Amino acid sequence: MTPATVLAVRTSPHAHAPRSVEKIMANVVFALLPICVYAVWLFGISALALLIVTTAAALATEQMFCRAGDKRSSIGDFSAVITGLLLGLTLPPALPLWMGGLGAFIAIGPGKMVFGGLGFNVFNPALVGRAFLQAAFPVAITTYTPAKALDRFTEFIPSTLAWPFMKAAPITEWMVKVKVDGFTGATPLMLQKFDHVTTDPWSMFLGERAGSAGETAPLLILLGGLYLIIRGMMSWRVPLAMLLSSVVLAQAFHMSDPARYPGALFVLFSGGLMLGAMFMATDPVGSPVTSRGMWIYGILMGTLTVAIRFLGGLAEGVMYAILLGNALSPLIENVTQPKTYGERRKAVAK
Amino acid sequence: MTAEKQAVTITADTHPFLNGLWKQNPVFVMVLGMCPTLAITNSVRNAISMGLATTFVMVVSYGMISAIRKLIPKQVRIASFIAIIACGVTVVDFLVKAISIPVYQALGAYIPLIVSNCLTLERAEAYAGKQPVIKSMLDGLGMGLGFALALTCLGMVREVLGAGTFLGYPVLGSHFEPWVLFLLPPGGFISLAMWLLFFAWRKERAAKLAAAEATQ
Numbered sequence: 001m002t003p004a005t006v007l008a009v010r011t012s013p014h015a016h017a018p019r020s021v022e023k024i025m026a027n028v029v030f031a032l033l034p035i036c037v038y039a040v041w042l043f044g045i046s047a048l049a050l051l052i053v054t055t056a057a058a059l060a061t062e063q064m065f066c067r068a069g070d071k072r073s074s075i076g077d078f079s080a081v082i083t084g085l086l087l088g089l090t091l092p093p094a095l096p097l098w099m100g101g102l103g104a105f106i107a108i109g110p111g112k113m114v115f116g117g118l119g120f121n122v123f124n125p126a127l128v129g130r131a132f133l134q135a136a137f138p139v140a141i142t143t144y145t146p147a148k149a150l151d152r153f154t155e156f157i158p159s160t161l162a163w164p165f166m167k168a169a170p171i172t173e174w175m176v177k178v179k180v181d182g183f184t185g186a187t188p189l190m191l192q193k194f195d196h197v198t199t200d201p202w203s204m205f206l207g208e209r210a211g212s213a214g215e216t217a218p219l220l221i222l223l224g225g226l227y228l229i230i231r232g233m234m235s236w237r238v239p240l241a242m243l244l245s246s247v248v249l250a251q252a253f254h255m256s257d258p259a260r261y262p263g264a265l266f267v268l269f270s271g272g273l274m275l276g277a278m279f280m281a282t283d284p285v286g287s288p289v290t291s292r293g294m295w296i297y298g299i300l301m302g303t304l305t306v307a308i309r310f311l312g313g314l315a316e317g318v319m320y321a322i323l324l325g326n327a328l329s330p331l332i333e334n335v336t337q338p339k340t341y342g343e344r345r346k347a348v349a350k
Numbered sequence: 351m352t353a354e355k356q357a358v359t360i361t362a363d364t365h366p367f368l369n370g371l372w373k374q375n376p377v378f379v380m381v382l383g384m385c386p387t388l389a390i391t392n393s394v395r396n397a398i399s400m401g402l403a404t405t406f407v408m409v410v411s412y413g414m415i416s417a418i419r420k421l422i423p424k425q426v427r428i429a430s431f432i433a434i435i436a437c438g439v440t441v442v443d444f445l446v447k448a449i450s451i452p453v454y455q456a457l458g459a460y461i462p463l464i465v466s467n468c469l470t471l472e473r474a475e476a477y478a479g480k481q482p483v484i485k486s487m488l489d490g491l492g493m494g495l496g497f498a499l500a501l502t503c504l505g506m507v508r509e510v511l512g513a514g515t516f517l518g519y520p521v522l523g524s525h526f527e528p529w530v531l532f533l534l535p536p537g538g539f540i541s542l543a544m545w546l547l548f549f550a551w552r553k554e555r556a557a558k559l560a561a562a563e564a565t566q
């Protein structure tokens with residue numbers, strides 16, 4: 001008996017060009033690479049080790065789950081590489097490496113593979129991993145180090161080399177050694193929120209500031225995003241809607257009380273807004289496919305980001321905004337179904 | 351086929367005590383009584399106290415329910431069961447308060463809530479309301495201890511990972527970095543999921559082995 005024709009079941013996007021999931025994913029990796037290189041230049045070998053650990057752990061977890069589920073290995077589709085890189089880029093470079101590895105395991109395991117792998121996950125896996133780390137190790141994940149520290153290419157930040165499951169070494173001595181005067185270990189967002197010190201948006205645009213490894217280079221993130229949009233591999237609606245809505249809302253807040261709320265440029269270039277809007281909110285799995293839906297989804301996330309930053313207790317809100325957006329996207333998709341040709345609106349019962 | 355066979359073994363062959371403790375474990379098999387399971391398993395001490403309190407309520411009230419089961423009119427049986435269980439809960443409430451104030455404060459509203467625990471009412475309706483006194487009390491004891499066992503399993507994971515201690519004694523050394531998440535509500539869901547996964551995996555493996563043996 002001959003087996004029935006095997007149809008390849010692929011996850012969206014179902015593109016008709018000679019283009020596959022692997023190709024698009026590989027292009028996303030290309031777009032991320034400059035950001036990674038810049039992160040390593042700013043934060044040295046600690047950031048490099050973190051990126052390597054998260055990516056390797058993501059790949060190993062994917063392989064392990066494929067094996068356990070008797071499925072064909074899916075590490076060749078680059079999606080685990082993207083998750084690992086994105087997770088590494090959203091973490092502070094001083095984070096102990098074992099926490100980065102654990103985050104990658106959570107991201108790929110419970111965040112993606114238990115739902116059935118690529119295309120079935122509800123949330124962006126990298127952000128699931130980061131949310132787990134944020135809830136599990138609230139101190140370690142808010143310990144930031146300055147960019148361009150001395151000896152960053154020859155010496156690790158002491159906290160990164162903690163033994164697995166053990167506490168990290170304090171970095172106070174190291175801070176003195178690298179001669180960073182007056183650095184309080186806070187990102188511009190934290191400074192603004194808790195100490196009311198606003199950092200100059202131009203220096204933030206160049207990325208020479210404390211922060212997560214990959215969120216400090218808005219220019220490179222923009223270029224990477226534009227590359228993907230121009231090649232038609234990413235929707236332009238989601239990042240535009242998210243950035244635009246957060247800028248407009250932030251400016252409105254700023255005009256109502258300039259002393260308390262920072263301006264639109266500050267909001268745009270600080271924290272992970274740019275990275276989140278370009279590379280995480282646009283994840284085709286977690287976002288709606290209708291174009292009206294994409295606008296609603298983007299605006300929702302932009303609004304939530306500004307609301308959490310300005311009105312909530314946290315300094316940064318991009319992560320939770322995107323996770324909430326992911327959770328709502330099936331609903332958004334449902335209510336924005338386009339009218340099929342020839343369909344008439346249902347008669348209203350009188 | 352297997353479901354039928356299982357149902358038979360559970361109702362007829364299994365001893366009522368072992369049935370509750372393992373075969374039909376309230377948390378890991380029936381997934382009942384989730385409210386205390388998720389809410390107060392953040393330490394082993396709380397988990398054990400909650401389990402024992404529930405066991406006491408179940409044994410005492412099932413004995414009473416079973417003794418007067420023929421006097422209770424069918425139409426008002428649920429209300430009668432709740433009234434009897436509430437008596438047991440009141441006793442436990444005072445007992446815990448007398449034994450340890452810190453435990454009483456940690457358990458808080460969850461002691462009065464034993465009365466509305468799905469598990470207590472389900473066993474009264476399904477078992478104690480129909481079976482003789484000794485068997486009902488054994489069922490209550492088995493179910494209660496099974497519940498306590500499950501809570502302790504969860505409490506163990508959450509306390510060891512979340513604070514690095516077991517029953518308050520440090521077990522993982524002073525350098526262990528605690529996973530604060532496990533003391534928070536999500537930790538309850540995550541550790542319950544991990545235990546359910548473990549049992550599901552065991553069951554699947556046992557079924558596979560049995561199937562392999564059958565074909566040989």
